[in-house]
Amino acid sequence: MSELINNREVDVPEQTRRQAMLKEIIKELHAGKSVEEVKARFAEAVGDVTVAEISAMEHSLMTEEGIPVSEVQRLCSVHTAIFKGSIEEIHRSSKPEEQPGHPVHTFKLENREIERLVNFRLELHMGKFHNNDSKENVFKLLEDLSLLLDLDKHYSRKENLLFPYLEKYGIFGPTKVMWGVDDGIRSMIKEAKALLGPYNGDNKVEIGALLAHIIQEVNEMIFKEENILLPMALDKLTEDEWVKIARESDEIGFCLTSPEHEWVPERAAEPEDTVQQNDEEGTAPQGFIRFETGLLSLHQLETVLNHLPVDLTFIDENDIVRYFSHGKERIFARTKAVIGRTVQNCHPPQSMHVVEKLLEDFKAGRKDNEDFWIAMKDKFIYIRYFAVRDEAGKYMGTLEFTQNIAPIRALEGQKRILSE
Numbered sequence: 469m470s471e472l473i474n475n476r477e478v479d480v481p482e483q484t485r486r487q488a489m490l491k492e493i494i495k496e497l498h499a500g501k502s503v504e505e506v507k508a509r510f511a512e513a514v515g516d517v518t519v520a521e522i523s524a525m526e527h528s529l530m531t532e533e534g535i536p537v538s539e540v541q542r543l544c545s546v547h548t549a550i551f552k553g554s555i556e557e558i559h560r561s562s563k564p565e566e567q568p569g570h571p572v573h574t575f576k577l578e579n580r581e582i583e584r585l586v587n588f589r590l591e592l593h594m595g596k597f598h599n600n601d602s603k604e605n606v607f608k609l610l611e612d613l614s615l616l617l618d619l620d621k622h623y624s625r626k627e628n629l630l631f632p633y634l635e636k637y638g639i640f641g642p643t644k645v646m647w648g649v650d651d652g653i654r655s656m657i658k659e660a661k662a663l664l665g666p667y668n669g670d671n672k673v674e675i676g677a678l679l680a681h682i683i684q685e686v687n688e689m690i691f692k693e694e695n696i697l698l699p700m701a702l703d704k705l706t707e708d709e710w711v712k713i714a715r716e717s718d719e720i721g722f723c724l725t726s727p728e729h730e731w732v733p734e735r736a737a738e739p740e741d742t743v744q745q746n747d748e749e750g751t752a753p754q755g756f757i758r759f760e761t762g763l764l765s766l767h768q769l770e771t772v773l774n775h776l777p778v779d780l781t782f783i784d785e786n787d788i789v790r791y792f793s794h795g796k797e798r799i800f801a802r803t804k805a806v807i808g809r810t811v812q813n814c815h816p817p818q819s820m821h822v823v824e825k826l827l828e829d830f831k832a833g834r835k836d837n838e839d840f841w842i843a844m845k846d847k848f849i850y851i852r853y854f855a856v857r858d859e860a861g862k863y864m865g866t867l868e869f870t871q872n873i874a875p876i877r878a879l880e881g882q883k884r885i886l887s888e
Contacts, residue, residue: 564710565702569731571630571713572698574722578622579690581724585615586683594679597672606667609679613661615724619686622723623650626693629713629720630701637704646697649689656682707733781868782856783811787827790865799849799870811866830855831863841873848874 493506565572593608627650631643660678663671705713714731756765764772773780774795781792781802787810792802806814815823829835830853840851852869 564707564731564733565698567731569714569727569729571625571710571717571731572702573731574714574717574727575622575626575698576694577725577727578723579694582616582619582622582686583690585612585724586686590616590679590683594676594683598676601667601669601672606664610661610664613657613664616657616682616686617654617661618723619657620654620723621721623654625713625717625720625722626650626697629716630697633705633709633713634701639700639704642697642700646689646692649685649692653682653685653689656685777871779868779870781870782865783868784865785831785863787811789814799844799847799872826853827866830866833861833863846874847872848877 489509493510496506496509564570567573568577590609590612593605593612597605597609627643627647631647634643656678660675660682663675663678667675711731711733714727717727756763757769773793776793776795779793779795779798779800779802782790784790789806789809789811792806794802811823811827812820826835826838829838836855836857838853842849842851850871850873852871854867854869856864856867858864
């Protein structure tokens with residue numbers, strides 16, 4: 469029978485009464501009464517309604533009653549005082565991407581700052597430079613471009629945090645294209661700075677055209693981000709993935725502004741694919757090892773370690789050899805027979821005192837690393853020892869890191885292109 473009941477009609481009189489009281493309170497505030505003076509009447513008007521209902525009533529006051537936004541905003545301070553909650557919570561958008569701290573919200577927040585920089589400040593200084601290419605006006609453009617280089621953080625977060633998730637969902641094309649355009653914009657900004665730095669009046673037209681192109685490309689990128697990239701990402705990524713992006717964003721930094729605070733979703737969305745969730749979030753599947761920054765199979769991990777251009781050997785806190793990498797060109801031979809032996813039994817007696825002293829210093833915390841280097845035929849061997857400690861600083865063992873650095877020592881000049 470519930471479908472026959474019109475709840476809205478039943479609620480209308482009460483809602484109307486509340487709205488009438490709220491309007492009276494707004495008038496009183498407008499007339500000069502303090503928040504303290506109207507608190508009691510406000511509490512009577514709203515009773516035990518939820519914050520969502522308060523928000524809806526405020527919306528109604530603005531859209532149906534024509535109450536100015538500024539007056540309704542003053543009302544916020546009243547219910548904040550009564551409920552001792554945050555205005556932000558009351559007015560929190562139901563869309564996570566519209567909440568401060570959500571990566572999409574931050575990307576858009578940065579875009580507004582970027583727009584202000586290129587469409588107002590840079591455009592203004594371009595005009596002044598066009599009319600008068602004085603040192604002062606050149607300097608203003610250089611300042612603007614230096615600020616605009618902050619774009620690198622915006623683009624880097626997009627490329628290194630957002631794109632990897634999109635690629636997990638099989639989205640490669642748009643990300644590659646956008647990354648290329650990002651790089652083009654970065655290069656143009658640097659090129660403009662390089663031209664303006666030693667500016668002597670010879671290339672005014674060239675600089676003007678380049679700056680105009682930068683502004684155009686930056687604006688077009690904002691449009692692509694907000695109308696293609698971010699909607700696509702919102703459609704694909706789970707809430708947990710957005711949380712990860714938000715938390716890792718600090719590592720790269722923010723462009724021209726930063727989120728007000730950490731975004732904490734009201735609740736985590738249930739993943740559609742529980743198998744995938746198990747792989748990504750839960751216990752590592754059999755045969756895999758979960759790290760803080762990723763998941764590898766044992767085969768992948770061992771292959772990666774063996775591809776490092778260094779030899780690794782690890783002994784535990786009891787001086788027992790637990791592991792060594794076995795790449796194609798080990799410098800010092802190791803056999804599987806050493807696994808499980810004490811490191812003291814793996815060294816000749818004449819060098820034992822060096823090993824013992826090093827381990828004593830590591831265990832006592834007097835040292836965290838020690839380096840040696842020796843010439844051996846055509847090799848120059850760099851041998852490094854690191855004390856491995858846990859988060860609390862407790863000694864867990866020693867890592868030996870051996871590398872032939874002769875090819876590195878022979879490097880000269882620079883190399884910026886691929887080898888044939």
